[in-house]
Amino acid sequence: ETGVTQSPTHLIKTRGQQVTLRCSSQSGHNTVSWYQQALGQGPQFIFQYYREEENGRGNFPPRFSGLQFPNYSSELNVNALELDDSALYLCASSTEGFETQYFGPGTRLLVL
Amino acid sequence: GNSVTQMEGPVTLSEEAFLTINCTYTATGYPSLFWYVQYPGEGLQLLLKATKADDKGSNKGFEATYRKETTSFHLEKGSVQVSDSAVYFCALSDQGDSNYQLIWGAGTKLIIKP
Numbered sequence: 277e278t279g280v281t282q283s284p285t286h287l288i289k290t291r292g293q294q295v296t297l298r299c300s301s302q303s304g305h306n307t308v309s310w311y312q313q314a315l316g317q318g319p320q321f322i323f324q325y326y327r328e329e330e331n332g333r334g335n336f337p338p339r340f341s342g343l344q345f346p347n348y349s350s351e352l353n354v355n356a357l358e359l360d361d362s363a364l365y366l367c368a369s370s371t372e373g374f375e376t377q378y379f380g381p382g383t384r385l386l387v388l
Numbered sequence: 389g390n391s392v393t394q395m396e397g398p399v400t401l402s403e404e405a406f407l408t409i410n411c412t413y414t415a416t417g418y419p420s421l422f423w424y425v426q427y428p429g430e431g432l433q434l435l436l437k438a439t440k441a442d443d444k445g446s447n448k449g450f451e452a453t454y455r456k457e458t459t460s461f462h463l464e465k466g467s468v469q470v471s472d473s474a475v476y477f478c479a480l481s482d483q484g485d486s487n488y489q490l491i492w493g494a495g496t497k498l499i500i501k502p
Contacts, residue, residue, distance in 0.1 A: 280431075282431075309489065309490075311490075316494075316495075317494055317495070318392075318477055318479075318492030318493055318494045318495050319432070319477075319490070319492050320492075321489040321490065321491075324489060332489055334489070366431055366432060368432075368490075370488070374488075375420045375439075375481040375483075375488045376420075376422075376434065376437060377434075377488075377490060378434065379424075379431045379432040379433070379434075380431050381430055381431040382430075382431045
């Protein structure tokens with residue numbers, strides 16, 4: 277059974293740029309959630325995707341957007357990067373109707 | 389809204405000591421409760437969970453009991469090892485109209501000295 281994978285592992289961008297992060301869900305999981313974890317803090321829910329549609333969103337501005345593909349993999353896109361977007365971005369997969377989420381290793385984004 | 393509060397760290401213990409990390413929650417309804425662990429430079433790993441009142445989750449010597457009357461889910465281990473050094477997060481599931489999202493505590497860093 278393949279676990280959740282994310283790419284890239286690390287990324288450095290400058291303010292104003294755009295970034296795309298990728299996530300492959302665990303085998304058999306059809307739901308993907310994205311979280312932002314700032315240094316020294318707990319994760320914050322960004323949004324969730326199910327059946328290629330956004331299925332819930334946290335308190336993040338519209339410049340955070342996402343996609344889910346037919347194979348259940350997902351992308352997180354962030355436009356107009358700000359310094360405060362520097363964080364570890366975590367992807368988690370789960371099965372519809374089940375609460376337990378399984379996390380990937382994360383992508384560490386640094387915005388300069 | 390729903391929230392999770394954890395004891396502040398770091399918690400520093402000697403090897404073989406008894407561990408308690410406190411977690412309390414505020415929630416409407418009856419959420420499931422989770423403990424996740426994050427080792428340095430890694431993502432989050434599910435450690436244990438409990439889905440209803442009085443349930444006890446356990447894994448790798450760690451235990452936590454869902455206490456509805458005290459709205460708590462404290463993490464315990466009888467004898468810690470150096471390899472248990474990590475950040476521990478308590479979380480609850482928040483059910484929206486059609487999804488579950490996790491609400492997290494701020495994390496407690498655990499340092500075990502040999």
